Amino acid sequence: MEESALVREAAGGDVAAFSALARLHQSKVRGLLLRLTRGNHALADDLAQETFLEAWRGLARFRGDSAFASWLYRIAYSRFLMSARRRKDEQLGEWDGEAPSGEGASHARLDLERAMAKLSAPERAALTLCFALGLSNTEAAEALDMPLGTLKSHVLRGREKLKATLGDPS
Amino acid sequence: MNDAELDAMLNQPLPERDAGDFSVALMEAIARDRARPARILSWIMVGMLAAIIAAAGVLGAMASQRFSNPVAVPATLLLLTLVLSYSVLRSARE
Numbered sequence: 001m002e003e004s005a006l007v008r009e010a011a012g013g014d015v016a017a018f019s020a021l022a023r024l025h026q027s028k029v030r031g032l033l034l035r036l037t038r039g040n041h042a043l044a045d046d047l048a049q050e051t052f053l054e055a056w057r058g059l060a061r062f063r064g065d066s067a068f069a070s071w072l073y074r075i076a077y078s079r080f081l082m083s084a085r086r087r088k089d090e091q092l093g094e095w096d097g098e099a100p101s102g103e104g105a106s107h108a109r110l111d112l113e114r115a116m117a118k119l120s121a122p123e124r125a126a127l128t129l130c131f132a133l134g135l136s137n138t139e140a141a142e143a144l145d146m147p148l149g150t151l152k153s154h155v156l157r158g159r160e161k162l163k164a165t166l167g168d169p170s
Numbered sequence: 171m172n173d174a175e176l177d178a179m180l181n182q183p184l185p186e187r188d189a190g191d192f193s194v195a196l197m198e199a200i201a202r203d204r205a206r207p208a209r210i211l212s213w214i215m216v217g218m219l220a221a222i223i224a225a226a227g228v229l230g231a232m233a234s235q236r237f238s239n240p241v242a243v244p245a246t247l248l249l250l251t252l253v254l255s256y257s258v259l260r261s262a263r264e
Contacts, residue, residue, distance in 0.1 A: 015200060022196055023189045030192065031184030045192060052196050053203060112179050131180035159176060166171050166179075 007068055011059040018059070022052050025069055028133055029076050035128050036080045038117040047083055051076040066142055070135060073143040077125055084121065115165040123158035126151050216258050223251045 001009075001017075003024070009017035029051055033044040054075050055062075062071055116124050122144065129140040130151075141151040230243040 015197070015204075018200070019193065019197055023193055026189050026192055026196075027187040028184060030187045035184070048192070049196055049199055053199055056200055056203070108179065109182065109185075112182075127180060128184070131177070132182065132184050159173075159180075162180075163171055163173075163176055166176070 003068060004064070007059070007062065007064070010056075011062065018056055021068070025072055026052070028069065029072055032073060032125070032128055032133065033076055033080060035113070035116060035124055036077070036121060039113060043083070047076065047079045050079050054079070066139065069133075070139050070143045073129060073133070073135075074145065077144055080121070080125075111166060112162075115162050118165055119158050119161055120154075122146070122150075123154045123161070126154035127158045127162075130155055212258060216255065219254055219258060220251075223247065223254070227251075 001020070003021070006017045006021050006024075010021055026048065030044055030048045033047045033051070034041065037044045037047070051072060055072055058075075062068070116127070119127070125144055126140060129135045129143055130137060135143065137148060137151055137155075141148045144151060146154075227244065227247050230247045233243060
């Protein structure tokens with residue numbers, strides 16, 4: 001079944017359709033939140049669960065103007081910001097030390113995650129959405145609820161900081 | 171590191187996460203969420219039931235003054251209260 005059909009079914013209260021949607025998107029949402037929480041697996045998964053629960057409750061509000069994934073990322077990011085405000089730990093800038101789980105974990109990836117952890121939350125989110133998750137700048141700006149120009153600045157600043165941290169010779 | 175190398179690193183997809191346990195926990199959370207309105211309604215019913223039974227108790231106590239055994243009516247009402255409360259609470263848990 002196509003994603004749009006699954007969204008329609010789920011909006012009508014079909015739990016099986018929503019379960020299928022969650023299976024399709026859980027990995028990317030959890031990956032985004034893992035990066036935002038700087039490698040805190042438990043917190044990332046809690047926030048991912050809250051994200052999908054909020055999506056389930058609010059599916060009727062989803063008008064389909066954007067991709068379903070972008071809508072989920074928007075909820076995930078706002079959940080993360082709320083949690084960071086509650087925990088007041090956003091100023092801590094270290095990856096929690098564990099290598100990212102899953103296939104492809106490597107020293108290079110760990111270096112990237114550690115460098116990413118030194119960026120601000122909007123910079124991490126902007127870079128992750130625009131690169132690893134493949135959103136266009138417009139989609140990412142919408143998902144992060146920020147003007148396009150602001151998103152581009154975050155991407156630019158984030159890249160510069162990463163290059164400096166990862167050892168840019170130039 | 172040049173721009174191309176950085177782009178290549180950033181473009182790497184995020185590590186795949188297994189859906190198993192996460193999906194199960196999510197479906198349980200959704201089931202609890204769906205049951206919430208029914209639970210709230212059940213507790214409202216318990217409140218209303220308690221109010222009705224209290225009113226019936228007062229009326230019963232007033233009426234019992236006319237009977238020879240003054241304990242019979244309040245005891246019956248108390249038993250009725252317990253039976254109804256138990257059945258409502260059971261349905262609230264389900």
